[in-house]
Amino acid sequence: MLLDRLLQKVLALIVRSGTLRVTTVTGGRFIVGDGTAPVLALRFTSRAAQLGILIDPELRFGEAYMNGTLIIEEGSIADLLALIMSQTSALRPARWARPQWLLRYLGRRLRQLNPRSRSRRNVAHHYDLDARLYALFLDADRQYSCAYFETPDQSLDDAQLAKRRHLAAKLLLSPGQRVLDVGSGWGGLALYLAEICGARVEGVTLSREQLSVSRARAHEKAISDKVAFRLADYRDLTGRFDRIVTVGMFEHVGIGSYDVFFRKCAELLDEDGVMLLHSIGRAEGPGYTNPFIRKYIFPGGYIPALSEVLPAIERSGLLVSDIEILRLHYAETLKAWRERFLARREEAERLYDARFCRMWEFYLSAAEMAFREQGMMVWQAQLTRRQGVVPMTRDYIMREEARLRGIEGGHRPPLRLAGE
Secondary structure (H helix, E strand, C coil), rough: CCCHHHHHHHHHHHCCEEEEEEEEECCCEEEEEECCCEEEEECCCCCCHHHHHHHHHHHHHHHHHHHEEEEEEEECCHHHHHHHHHHHHHHHCCCHHHHHHHHHHHHHHCCCCCCCHHHHHHHHHCCCCCHHHHHHCCCCCCCCCCCCCCCCCCCCCHHHHHHHHHHHHCCCCCCCEEEEEEEECCCCCHHHHHHHCCCEEEEEEECCCHHHHHHHHHHHHHCCHHHHHHHHCHCCCCCCCEEEEECCCCCCHHHHHHHHHHHHHHHHHHEEEEEEEEEEEECCCCCCHHHHHHHCCCCCCCCCCCHHHHHHHHHHCCEEEEEEECCCCCHHHHHHHHHHHCCCCHHHHHHCCCCHHHHHHHHHHHHHHHHHHHCEEEEEEEECCCCCCCCCCHHHHHHHHHHHHHHHHCCCCCCCCCCC
C-alpha cells in the first residue's frame, strides 16, 4: 500500500543507525536502520495512527502510543525515543516538516500568553492531579525538578537533598533573612531554608493541591512561624525580600512575560539581595514547546534559551553574578522518575487508567531522552542588584555546602526506593 511505502521512506530517512522493525496496520513488514543494535520493533493497529505520524509526528506519535494504536513489541517506548532522538537527522526538522515547524514557531507567543486566569488553569491541569500519583515516583520530599547528582550512583533522595543544599549555598543565607520562594511546589525547598538555614520564608504557588500539602508539612514540623505558604500570582506580590528563589516555575512564565517577571523580581529584591533562578533551558537557541507536551502535560509552558532570557534580565536592571549549566542531571532525574513510575504502574492505573499511564510514561521517556540525547539542559542563574554582593570566586559554594551538610543530620526524611 502507498501508506506503508510512505511510512517506510520517512522512517528510513530518520533511523540511519540501529535497527527498527515495523509492522503496519495492513500486516506489512519492513526494517529500517543499518542492522546494528539496538534492535526494536513496533506495530500499528490503526490506519489513522499510521497516517497521523506522517502528517504530524511531533503530536501524533505520542498520541498513538497513548491511545494504544502504536504498540512496542521489542524494547520500550523509552528505548524507541532514545533511538530516534539520538539520530543526527533528529537534530533538525526534515525538509517536508519545515513549514509546520515554522508555523509553530511563529505561533509560540500566542500559545504562551499567560494572563492570571490562564496561568491558574494551566497550573491546575498538571499540579492539581491526585497527590498519590506524584507520591508514586518522586522522592520522599516531593521535589518535582532536576536533582543534583554529586556522584553517578547517588540515590534520587540524596540527589534531591543535594539540590536543595546547592541552591541554599548559592543564596548565601543568614538566619532571620526573609526569603521569597516563587512557585514553591510541595514546600520542600522552603522548609529546608527555614529548618536548616534559619530563614523566614514565604512560599507562593498557584496550585491549591500543593498549597494544602505545603501548609500541612509546615504544621507537622512545627515551623509555621518560620515559613508561610499562600496562593498568589507573582505579578501581585509586594514587599521586599533579602533573597528570592524560584525552581521549576520560570518555564510557566511565557516568553512574552519575561520583562514583567524580572522587573517584578527587581522590585521585590532588597538592594543587597540575591536571587537564584533554576530553570530548564535550550542549548541550541529558541524554539517552541513540543505539541504533545503542550496539549497534554504543560499547557502554556515553554523551555527558554538563555539568549531569550538574558536580555530581559539586563533590561530589568538586575546583574548576573553566576550561571551554572547542569547537563545530564535532569536526564538521570527523569530516568529515576520513569523507573519508579513503571515499578508502581498498577497503582497509577487504579488512580486513573491505562491510557493516562501510557501518556505519563511517554512524557517521562520523551523528556529524559531530550536531555540525554539532544540540546536540553538546566541552568541556575544567580542575580543581584549591585556588584560586590557575592564573593569574587565560587569557593564559597563548596564551603557552604559542607557547613549545611553538617547541620542536616536528623532532619533528613526517610529514603523511599522505587516500588516501595
